[in-house]
Amino acid sequence: MKHPSIAVLAGDGIGPEVMAQVLRVLHHVCPQFNTKHGLVGGAAFTTHQCHFPQDTQSLIDDCDAVLFGSVGGPIDSADEPQWKNCEINSILALRNHLKLAINIRPAKFYSALRDISPIKNKRLEGCDEIIILRELLGDIYFGEKQAYTEEGIMIAEDTARYDENQIALVAHQAFKTATRRKQHVVSVDKANVLETSKLWRKTFQQVATGYPAIKLTHMLVDNCAMQLILNPAQFDVIATSNLFGDILSDAASALPGSLGMMPSASFNQQGFGLYEPSGGSAPDITGLDKANPMAQMLSVTMMLRHSFNKTKEADAIEQAIIKTLEKGFRTVDIMQQDKTEVGTIQFTDEVLRQIKL
Numbered sequence: 467m468k469h470p471s472i473a474v475l476a477g478d479g480i481g482p483e484v485m486a487q488v489l490r491v492l493h494h495v496c497p498q499f500n501t502k503h504g505l506v507g508g509a510a511f512t513t514h515q516c517h518f519p520q521d522t523q524s525l526i527d528d529c530d531a532v533l534f535g536s537v538g539g540p541i542d543s544a545d546e547p548q549w550k551n552c553e554i555n556s557i558l559a560l561r562n563h564l565k566l567a568i569n570i571r572p573a574k575f576y577s578a579l580r581d582i583s584p585i586k587n588k589r590l591e592g593c594d595e596i597i598i599l600r601e602l603l604g605d606i607y608f609g610e611k612q613a614y615t616e617e618g619i620m621i622a623e624d625t626a627r628y629d630e631n632q633i634a635l636v637a638h639q640a641f642k643t644a645t646r647r648k649q650h651v652v653s654v655d656k657a658n659v660l661e662t663s664k665l666w667r668k669t670f671q672q673v674a675t676g677y678p679a680i681k682l683t684h685m686l687v688d689n690c691a692m693q694l695i696l697n698p699a700q701f702d703v704i705a706t707s708n709l710f711g712d713i714l715s716d717a718a719s720a721l722p723g724s725l726g727m728m729p730s731a732s733f734n735q736q737g738f739g740l741y742e743p744s745g746g747s748a749p750d751i752t753g754l755d756k757a758n759p760m761a762q763m764l765s766v767t768m769m770l771r772h773s774f775n776k777t778k779e780a781d782a783i784e785q786a787i788i789k790t791l792e793k794g795f796r797t798v799d800i801m802q803q804d805k806t807e808v809g810t811i812q813f814t815d816e817v818l819r820q821i822k823l
């Protein structure tokens with residue numbers, strides 16, 4: 467029998483140090499999995515003079531899923547050749563290469579960590595998890611762009627474009643996800659102003675007719691940003707376009723208390739998945755054993771569930787993380803009074819100790 471192969475792209479910053487720990491957990495629960503390492507981002511640039519080399523593309527094409535770390539350098543080094551356009555050349559190129567059309571970001575609220583949320587506890591009542599589904603290959607990110615000067619004035623243009631098939635793909639995924647959850651989808655757009663949003667809304671209404679048990683609510687993006695903070699418990703599944711999803715998913719990820727706990731998964735139409743933390747390369751804490759490995763560990767649990775149907779193993783990791791939090795272990799980003807501050811490595815040691823298969 468052929469064992470699953472995973473392309474591991476640790477990338478830059480905290481990526482490699484977190485990935486090293488998380489692979490200990492993956493190999494513990496699934497020792498039969500093959501992990502194959504490839505270079506991406508600034509780490510690839512130093513040897514290949516590009517951010518997404520051919521070797522890495524071939525490696526990915528040969529694997530069953532991708533486990534991604536993070537890429538990018540310090541913000542004030544963004545113009546150095548190693549870091550210039552690093553995210554565009556690696557993450558956007560990777561999404562395009564694999565045709566990853568849908569991104570799923572769950573923002574989960576752990577009872578042991580209720581007090582670290584920036585939102586008052588009262589507002590979080592009834593809020594366990596918010597899933598944000600974001601379209602990933604369309605919108606203003608991939609439309610025509612230009613920058614030019616006209617009569618001495620600098621001008622820049624980005625074009626947003628969607629076709630109904632791109633939108634329908636997200637809509638079907640949102641309704642299917644809601645079927646397994648609270649039967650409610652909030653579709654977020656700016657249909658009072660944008661043509662792409664009018665098409666978004668119309669397509670969601672059409673697809674909704676195939677899912678009569680699911681309630682569909684439309685919400686304007688500006689209101690959604692406000693409602694996420696005022697009343698997060700009203701949301702279960704949010705579905706939205708690329709740009710709005712980028713912003714709203716970061717806002718939602720702040721609610722549980724730290725970006726360091728937020729995993730994500732991206733899929734193409736064939737169901738091939740790439741799994742990565744929602745945060746970036748965190749240059750401010752790189753090499754200090756301070757990064758929270760939860761986001762990467764939970765990305766592994768998403769991979770085990772979605773790509774390999776390994777529910778028991780995924781549950782075992784998630785339960786072990788919850789136990790570790792209940793025992794009072796915290797990385798610095800989620801540290802609370804009277805708890806035990808640990809580094810990336812010790813947090814992982816504790817998780818490994820708590821895993822029951």
Ligand code: NAD
Binds near residue numbers: 557725743746747751
């Ligand atoms: P960032 O997400 O790297 O960091 C923002 C803040 O969150 C920092 O204070 C950081 O220490 C903290 N943080 C992030 N992950 C954490 C973790 N696991 N544990 C504890 N704290 C964590 O965003 P930034 O500082 O704006 O960007 C840094 C670099 O990352 C830039 O080069 C940017 O382009 C890149 N970036 C990459 C990705 C990606 O690889 N998918 C996403 C966003 C940003």
